[in-house]
């Protein structure tokens with residue numbers, strides 16, 4: 001079984017040298033991602049496509065490969081094919097006939113051919129020859145060129161015939177790391193998840209910067225979102241997750257800054273701190289999830305005042321998007337459930353925030369800050385490789401317990417998202433399994449029988465550990481992680 005990966009058209013329109021560079025990057029990225037599924041995978045770059053060969057003894061991996069390919073930036077679409085050799089047009093027909101005989105019986109059909117290489121026939125001739133043969137020698141209702149019941153898709157490349165079994169829509173965009181790095185300010189809500197995703201899709205290594213205003217639980221929640229985005233769409237390249245303790249900033253803002261200006265001042269301190277971090281790592285742009293008019297700090301006047309505190313480029317990919325479209329997008333990329341479960345943590349919500357901040361007044365207010373405020377918070381920032389989020393959870397989870405077996409009376413809670421849980425439900429003989437998706441767990445755990453012990457389960461063991469930590473933080477002791 002093979003996949004033929006088609007590059008996004010924007011890549012194909014580039015000059016030869018750029019196209020080759022992008023294609024090579026995509027080839028490497030695909031290899032890096034798929035070898036995590038199985039290192040027997042073979043990835044081969046051709047002129048305008050990349051071939052992915054699934055290990056012959058593991059056809060069951062096809063669905064996982066298809067899912068992973070659908071999330072790698074730079075791919076227009078992927079076709080899953082079976083491969084045959086041929087020596088004549090009739091040989092093509094003879095191989096197609098047994099494959100499609102039953103499928104087209106009682107149905108209308110048409111044959112579509114894409115051809116590359118040197119042959120003594122063209123695509124239309126193959127369509128007519130194969131279509132004519134199938135029409136005569138099967139129980140098909142007949143050929144119908146527009147809206148047939150079945151389309152027989154064939155690809156011919158030199159002496160190889162590929163029969164297309166399914167088409168998988170790609171993500172589009174550019175291959176990861178073909179663009180320069182960005183630092184995405186992530187708060188765990190709908191917006192910053194989507195804005196981060198847009199830069200991953202555009203091929204920018206997207207590092208994460210989080211300002212902690214709400215304690216350990218907020219940080220755990222945001223780490224879940226960042227880890228999900230990286231693992232699903234950007235796994236080919238490692239990135240950093242930087243957590244900056246912002247309680248000292250919030251404290252000074254509450255004590256020293258005029259009520260109406262608090263929101264704008266908080267954002268300016270964030271931008272200054274993020275600029276320092278970006279400079280340290282040679283990153284040239286910040287990304288935020290700000291959107292025009294969404295909250296008081298996001299009027300044009302206020303965004304302008306925010307921008308004046310740094311020379312660094314601030315990119316706001318959602319600036320003209322409607323909130324509902326952002327939420328819809330977050331559903332598609334899988335961050336909606338995380339965002340729903342993260343409460344508003346901003347401690348600097350003033351009663352009457354100004355929508356028209358005046359730069360000179362804001363600057364005068366900021367003189368009231370302790371001189372070393374930003375130095376202090378930057379010094380205590382924690383920089384981690386995003387891959388270590390999973391490892392860190394492992395370490396911290398020793399506070400809770402990870403178990404391989406279920407003791408009598410223990411109950412398993414399957415915390416996977418409902419679609420995943422429905423696709424492959426967990427069932428263990430003589431063990432009670434309850435499905436409570438991770439985003440409902442925090443609220444529903446309190447209603448469970450407290451005399452019982454609960455083992456949290458998810459397929460990769462990251463989400464279950466994060467959720468276990470979260471519950472331990474809240475004071476529960478009757479929770480463990482289940483890793484069979």
Ligand SMILES: Nc1ncnc2c1ncn2[C@@H]1O[C@H](COP(=O)(O)OP(=O)(O)OP(=O)(O)O)[C@@H](O)[C@H]1O
Nearest residue numbers: 185186187188189190191192209210211288289290
């Ligand atoms: N605690 C934080 N850490 C890092 N970035 C933040 C934080 N709070 C806000 N931001 C950045 O500022 C942007 C605007 O935040 P704000 O709270 O004004 O709006 P929001 O609509 O609640 O954003 P979101 O939905 O992303 O939480 C966010 O999208 C994010 O990029």
